[in-house]
Amino acid sequence: MPPLARTFVKASFIYLIAAFLLGALIMLDRWLDLGRWFRTVYLSQLHLLLVGWITQLALGVAYWMFPRFLKEQGPRPRGSNRLTWAVILSLNAGVLLRFFCEPFYLMGPQAWLAALLALSGVLQAAAMLGFGWLMWGRIRAMEP
Amino acid sequence: MPKTTRLYVKMSIVYLCLGAVIGALLLINRWTPLGPAVAALKGSHVALLVVGWLTQLIFGVAWWLFPALKIRLHPAGLHPHRRGQTQRGSETLFWFTFACLNAGVVLHAVLSPLRVVFQTGPLEVLADLLLVAAAITFVGNGMWVRVRELGKAGQRADADVNPRSAAERGAAWEER
Numbered sequence: 001m002p003p004l005a006r007t008f009v010k011a012s013f014i015y016l017i018a019a020f021l022l023g024a025l026i027m028l029d030r031w032l033d034l035g036r037w038f039r040t041v042y043l044s045q046l047h048l049l050l051v052g053w054i055t056q057l058a059l060g061v062a063y064w065m066f067p068r069f070l071k072e073q074g075p076r077p078r079g080s081n082r083l084t085w086a087v088i089l090s091l092n093a094g095v096l097l098r099f100f101c102e103p104f105y106l107m108g109p110q111a112w113l114a115a116l117l118a119l120s121g122v123l124q125a126a127a128m129l130g131f132g133w134l135m136w137g138r139i140r141a142m143e144p
Numbered sequence: 145m146p147k148t149t150r151l152y153v154k155m156s157i158v159y160l161c162l163g164a165v166i167g168a169l170l171l172i173n174r175w176t177p178l179g180p181a182v183a184a185l186k187g188s189h190v191a192l193l194v195v196g197w198l199t200q201l202i203f204g205v206a207w208w209l210f211p212a213l214k215i216r217l218h219p220a221g222l223h224p225h226r227r228g229q230t231q232r233g234s235e236t237l238f239w240f241t242f243a244c245l246n247a248g249v250v251l252h253a254v255l256s257p258l259r260v261v262f263q264t265g266p267l268e269v270l271a272d273l274l275l276v277a278a279a280i281t282f283v284g285n286g287m288w289v290r291v292r293e294l295g296k297a298g299q300r301a302d303a304d305v306n307p308r309s310a311a312e313r314g315a316a317w318e319e320r
Contacts, residue, residue, distance in 0.1 A: 058198065114176075118168070121167050140150065141150070142145055
């Protein structure tokens with residue numbers, strides 16, 4: 001597995017553990033009433049699971065397993081490393097930004113928190129568009 | 145990667161990009177209101193990402209990579225028939241699954257924001273039925289029996305589809 005794919009997959013594992021831990025804490029809160037904060041993280045937890053874990057794992061495995069570019073198409077068999085790093089950083093910055101801002105926004109909406117949330121959405125959308133750009137040419141028959 | 149899988153994966157990436165852009169619009173809308181129509185896109189966002197992206201990607205990749213159907217041996221008993229795509233199941237039925245899945249997703253994505261304005265109930269039921277048809281035809285089209293242990297016959301079938309293993313191909317490419 002190439003290093004960049006490993007980064008995708010390891011990051012997704014971290015989100016998996018974090019989201020399940022958070023899920024356990026949310027359940028514990030229903031029983032022990034730990035704090036108001038836990039009632040605001042439901043959406044963030046769902047987002048961690050769907051984007052941070054499942055989507056990021058799918059992106060990483062696709063990056064690893066999909067047919068590679070032919071030698072004549074470029075020097076890098078999996079496409080630009082810079083673009084891949086940009087996708088990883090943008091996606092994870094977006095996921096984390098949303099995770100840390102959304103609970104505070106839900107507890108007390110403020111313009112600067114809303115702006116950060118909007119930025120998190122733009123970062124994630126940019127990551128997905130970048131991934132589409134990176135992978136499109138690799139969706140091809142194995143033997144040309 | 146077979147043609148069927150290529151179309152599934154390309155469509156899934158299109159839905160991923162669309163879903164993410166709608167997600168960004170939903171978050172921007174919290175900061176700077178873009179209009180009441182944007183908030184109504186939440187259902188489309190979920191349908192595009194959960195069904196259009198994740199489910200469709202899984203369908204396409206499973207069709208490509210799951211163990212092939214058990215092979216029918218050549219009458220001479222020496223060489224297996226090369227059956228190509230049919231070793232995965234019925235291609236026609238897999239295209240039908242594709243049509244149902246995508247029609248269901250698009251209907252959901254379009255109807256969900258219109259729910260507040262129009263009575264979309266019957267069409268939304270139709271969209272759900274299309275998704276049910278997609279799920280049943282996907283599982284029934286050989287996928288159920290392709291979830292199996294790779295015995296000797298399975299290995300021969302795989303060798304028939306991919307004469308060289310992925311590891312060998314990878315090593316050859318790295319060497320180049």
